Amino acid sequence: MIELQGVTKSYNGSTKAVDNLQLTIPRGEIFGFLGPNGAGKTTTIKMITGITRPDRGTVLINGKDILTDTVAAKRQFGFVPDSPDLFLRLRGLEYVNFMADMYEVPHSLRKERIEVLAKRFDMIDALTDPIQSYSHGMRQKIIIMGVLIHEPEVWIMDEPLTGLDPKSSYTLKEMMREHADSGRTVLFSTHVLEVAEKLCDRVAIINKGVLQFCGTFREMQEHFQSDESLERLFLEMTDHE
Numbered sequence: 001m002i003e004l005q006g007v008t009k010s011y012n013g014s015t016k017a018v019d020n021l022q023l024t025i026p027r028g029e030i031f032g033f034l035g036p037n038g039a040g041k042t043t044t045i046k047m048i049t050g051i052t053r054p055d056r057g058t059v060l061i062n063g064k065d066i067l068t069d070t071v072a073a074k075r076q077f078g079f080v081p082d083s084p085d086l087f088l089r090l091r092g093l094e095y096v097n098f099m100a101d102m103y104e105v106p107h108s109l110r111k112e113r114i115e116v117l118a119k120r121f122d123m124i125d126a127l128t129d130p131i132q133s134y135s136h137g138m139r140q141k142i143i144i145m146g147v148l149i150h151e152p153e154v155w156i157m158d159e160p161l162t163g164l165d166p167k168s169s170y171t172l173k174e175m176m177r178e179h180a181d182s183g184r185t186v187l188f189s190t191h192v193l194e195v196a197e198k199l200c201d202r203v204a205i206i207n208k209g210v211l212q213f214c215g216t217f218r219e220m221q222e223h224f225q226s227d228e229s230l231e232r233l234f235l236e237m238t239d240h241e
């Protein structure tokens with residue numbers, strides 16, 4: 001479960017990138033975070049994950065405060081950032097083991113977990129190659145594997161499907177569904193509204209740092225008294241000044 005209470009952030013003391021955001025993302029849900037470029041999605045995700053400090057407000061992950069109980073809060077989640085260009089000098093397997101070390105995954109569990117993940121993402125043959133030699137999609141997949149190796153309860157993913165081929169994208173979406181259906185939490189941001197419409201139990205739409213809507217797609221249609229697609233409703237909400 002992720003709770004944001006009055007979360008606010010300005011850069012350089014000027015316009016608010018995120019303004020008084022109030023959100024609760026319960027267990028058992030795939031939650032989509034949507035908004036146009038520059039809306040404040042990444043800033044919000046960075047505040048949830050403790051990378052950026054909010055000016056005001058509180059972030060709780062499974063009840064643990066990211067600012068005051070940071071390590072306990074960080075143990076609750078796995079985070080896939082928007083750029084997978086990390087640890088390029090390591091081989092895939094070294095990186096996944098490094099992540100397993102960080103999260104104290106026992107050696108007895110690692111081999112099987114790595115095998116299962118590598119099989120699902122078609123990465124078995126690439127594990128011994130340096131990440132530098134990987135394509136964008138392969139880098140994305142190794143980052144996802146490194147995150148999932150410690151089986152975090154809460155998944156937080158910033159545009160995780162970008163660059164994935166159709167099979168890997170299908171696999172990740174399937175894993176997100178399984179994770180949420182087993183009573184755990186998935187938060188991800190995306191620009192692909194068709195994916196959000198099909199995959200998410202609820203979505204939040206943010207524009208210029210302000211929450212425009214939070215709820216199910218059906219609730220959104222009821223709210224706007226419209227049977228339009230998510231894409232049309234999104235454009236209506238975010239196009240107007």
Ligand SMILES: Nc1ncnc2c1ncn2[C@@H]1O[C@H](COP(=O)(O)OP(=O)(O)OP(=O)(O)O)[C@@H](O)[C@H]1O
Pocket residue numbers: 011012017035036037038039040041042043044
């Ligand atoms: N490090 C920074 N310094 C100054 N301004 C920033 C910084 N990071 C983000 N911003 C500004 O904050 C606002 C929100 O940016 P953010 O990256 O959170 O949006 P986003 O919704 O993730 O966008 P995108 O969909 O393009 O990735 C934008 O106006 C952006 O220019």
